[in-house]
Amino acid sequence: xxxxxxxxxxxxxxxxxxxxxxxxxxxxxxxxxxxxxxxxxxxxxxxxxxxxxxxxxxxxxxxxxxxxxxxxxxxxxxxxxxxxxxxxxxxxxxxxxxxxxxxxxxxxxxxxxxxxxxxxxxxxxxx
Numbered sequence: 774x775x776x777x778x779x780x781x782x783x784x785x786x787x788x789x790x791x792x793x794x795x796x797x798x799x800x801x802x803x804x805x806x807x808x809x810x811x812x813x814x815x816x817x818x819x820x821x822x823x824x825x826x827x828x829x830x831x832x833x834x835x836x837x838x839x840x841x842x843x844x845x846x847x848x849x850x851x852x853x854x855x856x857x858x859x860x861x862x863x864x865x866x867x868x869x870x871x872x873x874x875x876x877x878x879x880x881x882x883x884x885x886x887x888x889x890x891x892x893x894x895x896x897x898x899x900x
């Protein structure tokens with residue numbers, strides 16, 4: 774399976790947050806694939822490549838932190854951006870040590886999401 778430079782994966786168990794993130798990411802010019810759990814992502818036909826992953830830290834089943842470790846083994850170049858609404862002590866350091874590129878707190882504005890994903894203004898080609 775392949776992921777384009779334009780693809781952003783979202784793993785978020787709160788469906789309303791997942792839909793809002795997907796809309797915002799699409800509005801920035803990216804393709805989006807959403808998953809409710811880490812297990813869904815791992816079972817999917819979507820593979821890593823030059824994509825970004827927006828990953829909720831607190832998930833049912835396989836936690837965001839554990840998913841980072843699994844993904845790093847198989848997809849070392851995947852940009853992993855951890856999101857959380859409950860920033861608990863030590864979580865940032867643990868996620869960054871496991872291989873996340875960024876650790877951000879929710880809610881995330883569309884402008885901040887664009888910065889994090891490296892969105893280009895409309896009409897500009899991706900390099």
